[in-house]
Amino acid sequence: MSGPFVRKSILPGFSLSLGFTIFYLSLIVLIPLSMLFLKTASLGFKEFLEVIMEPRTLAAYRLSFGTAFVSAGINAVFGFIVAWVLVRYSFPGKRIVDALVDFPLALPTAVAGIALTELYTPTGWVGQFLQSWGIKGAFSPFGITIALTFIGLPFVVRTIQPVLEDLDPQIEEAAASLGANRWQTLTGVIFPIIFPALLAGVTLALARAIGEYGSVIFIAGNMPMKTEIAPLLIMTKLEQYDYTGATAIAVGMLLISFLLLATANFFQWLTSKNLGKT
Amino acid sequence: MGARTEPKIIQYLLIFLALAFFSLFIVLPLVCVFHNALAKGWSIYLTTLQDKDAISAMKLTMITALVAVPLNLVFGVVASWAIAKFDFRGKNFLLTLIDLPLSVSPVIAGLIFILLFGAQGLLGPWLMAHNIKIVFAMPAVILVTIFVTFPIVARELIPIMKSQGNEEEEAAITLGASGWKTFWLVSVPNIRWGILYGIILCNARAMGEFGAVSVVSGHIRGLTNTLPLHVEILYNEYQSVAAFAAASILALLAIFTLIAKSIVETVIVRKSI
Amino acid sequence: MKKSWLMGCITILIFGLAFILPASAQNATQNIPQTKITLLNVSYDPTRELYQAFNKAFADNWLTKTGNTVEINQSHGGSGKQARAVIDGLEADVVTLALAYDIDSIANLTDLIPKDWQKRLLHNSAPYTSTIVFLVRKGNPKNIKDWDDLAKHGVSVITPNPKTSGGARWNYLAAWGYALKKFGNEENKVKEFVSEIYKNVPVLDSGARGSTTTFVERKIGDVLIAWENEAYLVVNQLGKGEYEIVMPSMSILAEPSVALVDKNVDRHGTREVAKAYLEYLYSEAGQEIAAKNYYRPRLESVMAKYASKFQKVELITIDEVFGGWANAQKTHFADKGTFDQIYQVK
Numbered sequence: 001m002s003g004p005f006v007r008k009s010i011l012p013g014f015s016l017s018l019g020f021t022i023f024y025l026s027l028i029v030l031i032p033l034s035m036l037f038l039k040t041a042s043l044g045f046k047e048f049l050e051v052i053m054e055p056r057t058l059a060a061y062r063l064s065f066g067t068a069f070v071s072a073g074i075n076a077v078f079g080f081i082v083a084w085v086l087v088r089y090s091f092p093g094k095r096i097v098d099a100l101v102d103f104p105l106a107l108p109t110a111v112a113g114i115a116l117t118e119l120y121t122p123t124g125w126v127g128q129f130l131q132s133w134g135i136k137g138a139f140s141p142f143g144i145t146i147a148l149t150f151i152g153l154p155f156v157v158r159t160i161q162p163v164l165e166d167l168d169p170q171i172e173e174a175a176a177s178l179g180a181n182r183w184q185t186l187t188g189v190i191f192p193i194i195f196p197a198l199l200a201g202v203t204l205a206l207a208r209a210i211g212e213y214g215s216v217i218f219i220a221g222n223m224p225m226k227t228e229i230a231p232l233l234i235m236t237k238l239e240q241y242d243y244t245g246a247t248a249i250a251v252g253m254l255l256i257s258f259l260l261l262a263t264a265n266f267f268q269w270l271t272s273k274n275l276g277k278t
Numbered sequence: 279m280g281a282r283t284e285p286k287i288i289q290y291l292l293i294f295l296a297l298a299f300f301s302l303f304i305v306l307p308l309v310c311v312f313h314n315a316l317a318k319g320w321s322i323y324l325t326t327l328q329d330k331d332a333i334s335a336m337k338l339t340m341i342t343a344l345v346a347v348p349l350n351l352v353f354g355v356v357a358s359w360a361i362a363k364f365d366f367r368g369k370n371f372l373l374t375l376i377d378l379p380l381s382v383s384p385v386i387a388g389l390i391f392i393l394l395f396g397a398q399g400l401l402g403p404w405l406m407a408h409n410i411k412i413v414f415a416m417p418a419v420i421l422v423t424i425f426v427t428f429p430i431v432a433r434e435l436i437p438i439m440k441s442q443g444n445e446e447e448e449a450a451i452t453l454g455a456s457g458w459k460t461f462w463l464v465s466v467p468n469i470r471w472g473i474l475y476g477i478i479l480c481n482a483r484a485m486g487e488f489g490a491v492s493v494v495s496g497h498i499r500g501l502t503n504t505l506p507l508h509v510e511i512l513y514n515e516y517q518s519v520a521a522f523a524a525a526s527i528l529a530l531l532a533i534f535t536l537i538a539k540s541i542v543e544t545v546i547v548r549k550s551i
Numbered sequence: 552m553k554k555s556w557l558m559g560c561i562t563i564l565i566f567g568l569a570f571i572l573p574a575s576a577q578n579a580t581q582n583i584p585q586t587k588i589t590l591l592n593v594s595y596d597p598t599r600e601l602y603q604a605f606n607k608a609f610a611d612n613w614l615t616k617t618g619n620t621v622e623i624n625q626s627h628g629g630s631g632k633q634a635r636a637v638i639d640g641l642e643a644d645v646v647t648l649a650l651a652y653d654i655d656s657i658a659n660l661t662d663l664i665p666k667d668w669q670k671r672l673l674h675n676s677a678p679y680t681s682t683i684v685f686l687v688r689k690g691n692p693k694n695i696k697d698w699d700d701l702a703k704h705g706v707s708v709i710t711p712n713p714k715t716s717g718g719a720r721w722n723y724l725a726a727w728g729y730a731l732k733k734f735g736n737e738e739n740k741v742k743e744f745v746s747e748i749y750k751n752v753p754v755l756d757s758g759a760r761g762s763t764t765t766f767v768e769r770k771i772g773d774v775l776i777a778w779e780n781e782a783y784l785v786v787n788q789l790g791k792g793e794y795e796i797v798m799p800s801m802s803i804l805a806e807p808s809v810a811l812v813d814k815n816v817d818r819h820g821t822r823e824v825a826k827a828y829l830e831y832l833y834s835e836a837g838q839e840i841a842a843k844n845y846y847r848p849r850l851e852s853v854m855a856k857y858a859s860k861f862q863k864v865e866l867i868t869i870d871e872v873f874g875g876w877a878n879a880q881k882t883h884f885a886d887k888g889t890f891d892q893i894y895q896v897k
Binding site: 005006007009010011013014017018020021024030031032033035036038039081085091097099100101102103104105106108110113114115119125126146149150182204207208211212214218231232238243246247250253254257261 | 283284289292293295296297299300302303304305306307308310311314353356357359360361363364365366367372375376378379380381382383384385386389390391392393394398399400421424425428444447448451452457460461479482483485486487488489492493505506507509510513521522525528529531532533535536537539540
C-alpha cells in the first residue's frame with residue numbers, strides 16, 4: 001500500500017477528473033447521506049437501540065430481509081434456468097425473451113406495483129387460482145415476495161449470462177471424456193465457475209429488494225407486525241413527525257445491508273481465490 | 279456434441295420452466311397494464327391521457343429526466359476517465375462510494391434531502407429566509423432523481439474504458455495531440471455506444487422513480503406530480519382506467535427502452551467481432 | 552457518422568442544461584403576486600371531490616367579486632402525512648385536514664400558524680362535520696348492525712392505519728367510545744373489545760382512500776368503517792346497488808378543521824384571498840357544496856334542506872369523551888399508546 005498516491009501516466013486530466021468526480025459525489029451523495037448519521041447522532045446510542053429493538057421495527061426488518069432473501073433464492077434458481085436456457089438452447093422468440101429480461105429494470109416500480117396487485121388480488125387473474133388453493137396472493141408476505149422476485153430477476157440473469165457465454169467448451173468436453181456424466185459435469189465443473197457470478201447477481205438482487213418501496217406498498221397490505229416492510233415503516237414514522245425514529249430505522253437498515261454486501265463480497269473473494277488455486 | 283448438451287426431454291423441460299416463470303413474472307404484468315388501460319375502449323383511453331394534470335405530469339417527468347440524465351452523463355464520463363485510465367490509491371473505495379445510491383432504499387434517498395433542505399432541516403431556515411424553494415418543488419424532484427440514477431452511467435462506462443486500455447490515448451499524446459483533443463477524438467468515440475447504453479438505462483430509471491420522489495414531491499396536482507406519482511393518485515381515486523392508462527405510457531417507455539437497448543447491444547456485438 | 556453522433560450527445564446535454572434555468576426561474580416567479588393568483592390547499596384524502604367542486608365555485612365567485620382570477624392547486628394524502636409535508640416546507644396557503652390535532656402539530660412544531668388558530672373561525676374552525684358509518688356489501692350478508700358485530704369472529708373489517716390516517720383515528724375513537732359506554736369505563740374490557748375488532752382487520756392501508764379501494768375494488772372484507780361522505784361516494788358512484796350504508800347506534804362527531812397558514816400567505820401575498828376562501832366555506836353556497844358532497848353542513852338552513860341525506864344518530868365528541876385531541880393522541884396513537892399495545896400483543 002505504500003508508494004505514490006497515483007502511478008505516473010502520460011495521460012492528462014487526472015486531477016481534474018478525479019477532483020470533479022469527488023466534488024460531484026460529495027455534493028449529490030455524501031453530504032446528503034451524512035445527514036442521516038448526523039441526525040441519528042443526536043439520538044444517542046441507547047435511544048437508537050431502543051428504536052431499532054422495538055417489536056414493530058424488528059418485525060419490519062424481519063419481513064424486509066426475509067422476503068428479500070426468499071425472493072433472491074427464487075431468483076437464484078429460476079434466474080439460473082432462464083440464463084442457461086437463453087445461452088444454451090434455441091427456441092422461437094428467444095430474442096424477445098432475452099430483451100424482456102430487463103423489463104423490470106425499465107418499468108417504473110409504481111407501475112409494477114399496481115399491475116402485480118391487480119393480478120394477485122383474490123379477484124385478479126392469478127389471485128383467483130391462488131384463492132381456490134387457499135393461498136392469499138396480494139396483501140401477504142407471499143405478495144411481497146412476488147414483487148421482489150419481479151424486481152430482482154434481471155440482476156441475477158444479467159450477471160450469470162456473460163459468464164455462461166464465455167465458458168470454455170473444452171472444460172465440459174474434458175470432463176465428459178474423463179467419464180463424468182452430464183449431472184456431474186454440471187455440478188462439479190460448471191457450477192463452481194458460475195458460482196461467484198451467481199452470488200454477485202443474487203447480492204445485487206438482494207440489495208435492491210431490501211430497499212424496494214414502489215412496487216411493494218401496493219401489494220403489501222401494510223399491516224403493522226405482519227406485512228409492513230422497513231421502508232414503509234420509515235415512511236410511517238415520517239408521517240408521524242418522528243424524524244429521529246425514521247432516520248434511526250434507516251441507519252439500521254443501511255448497516256445491515258452493508259454487512260450483507262460485505263459478507264457477499266468476502267465470499268466472492270474467497271471463491272475466486274480458491275478457483276485461482278486449483 | 280453430446281458432451282455439451284442435455285437430453286432433449288430435459289432441454290424442453292428447462293425451456294418450459296424458464297418460459298413459464300418468465301410469462302408469470304414478466305409477460306403477465308405487462309399484459310395486465312394494457313388490458314386494464316384499454317378496459318373501456320380506445321376513446322376513453324385517449325381522453326384520459328389528454329387530461330390537464332396528466333400532461334403536466336408528463337412534462338415534469340421529461341424535464342426531470344432531461345436535467346438528471348445529462349448531469350449524470352457528464353459525471354459518468356469524467357469519473358470513468360479518472361478511474362479507468364489511472365491507477366491510484368483508494369480506487370476501490372471510491373468505486374464503492376459511487377455504487378452507494380444503488381443500495382440505499384429510495385425512501386431513505388428522499389428522507390436525506392428532507393433532512394437537508396426541509397423547513398426543519400439543516401439548511402431549511404436559510405433557504406426559507408432567501409425564498410428559495412427546494413423541497414416540495416421541482417428542484418427536489420430533480421435532485422433525488424439525480425441521486426437515485428447517480429451510478430448508472432459510470433457503472434456502464436468504467437468496465438468499457440478499462441477493457442480498452444490506455445494504448446490509443448498514449449499514442450495520440452506522444453504524437454502531439456492535446457489532452458482535450460485526445461479525449462474527444464480517441465476516447466469518446468471508443469465508448470460512444472457505452473454512453474448511449476448508459477443514457478438509455480439512466481433515462482428509464484429517471485422517468486420511473488417513485489419512492490424517493492414521493493417523499494419530496496408534496497403531491498401538488500399539476501405542479502409537482504411526476505407521471506409515476508400521477509399513476510398512484512389516479513389509482514387512489516378509483517380511476518382505475520386512467521391510472522392504468524398513465525401506467526401504460528410508462529410501460530411503453532420501458533418497452534422502447536428495451537428496444538433501443540437491444541439495438542445498441544447488437545451494434546456493440548457486431549463491432550467487437 | 553461519428554460526428555453526427557457526437558453532435559447528438561452535445562445537443563442533448565445543452566438541451567438538458569437549458570432546462571435548469573427556466574426551472575429555477577419559474578420557482579422564483581411563483582412567489583411574486585400577480586393578477587392571476589394561485590392558492591395551495593393541502594387537504595386530506597376523501598375531500599378530492601368536495602374541493603374540486605368548491606374550488607370552481609370559489610374561483611367564479613372571486614372573479615365576479617374582484618375581477619381577479621384565482622387558481623387553486625390541490626394536494627391530497629393521509630392527513631398526518633400532509634401535515635408533515637407542511638411542516639417540512641410544503642408552502643400551503645390553507646390547510647384543510649381531517650382533524651384538529653394535525654393542524655395543532657403544525658402550530659406546535661413551526662411558527663407557520665399561531666397556536667390559537669382554532670378560535671379564529673366559527674365552530675372550532677370546522678366548517679362542516681362528518682361522522683363514521685359502516686359500509687357493507689349488498690343485502691348485508693353478515694348482518695352487521697352495530698359495533699358489536701365488528702368484534703365477532705369471522706367478520707372481516709377494513710379500516711386504515713390510525714398512525715397515518717386521520718379518518719382511521721376517528722374510526723378507532725368511535726369504537727373506543729362505544730365500548731366505554733358498553734362496559735361502563737372498564738379499561739381492560741374496552742381495550743379487549745377494540746382489540747377484537749382490529750384482529751378482524753386483514754389490510755391496514757395508510758389512508759382512507761386506500762381502504763376504500765381495498766374494500767371496493769379488491770372485494771376484501773365484509774364491512775368498511777368509513778367517513779359518511781366516503782361511504783356515500785361509494786354507494787352513489789362506484790357501485791350502484793352493490794353496497795349499503797349501516798348507521799351504528801352510536802358514532803362520533805368528526806370535525807375536519809381548516810386553517811390559514813399565516814407565514815405562507817404573507818410571503819405569497821395571498822392572505823386576503825386565502826381568508827376569503829376559508830370564509831366561503833361557511834357561506835350558504837359553500838355549505839351547499841359541502842352538503843351535496845355528504846359533509847354535514849353547520850348552517851341550519853342548509854342542514855334543513857338536506858336533512859333527508861343525513862341520518863340522525865347519537866354522536867359523542869372528542870372533547871367530552873377523550874378530553875381533546877392532544878389527550879386522545881397521547882393515550883391512543885402515540886408510540887406505546889393503546890393502538891400499539893393492541894397490535895404488539897400477539
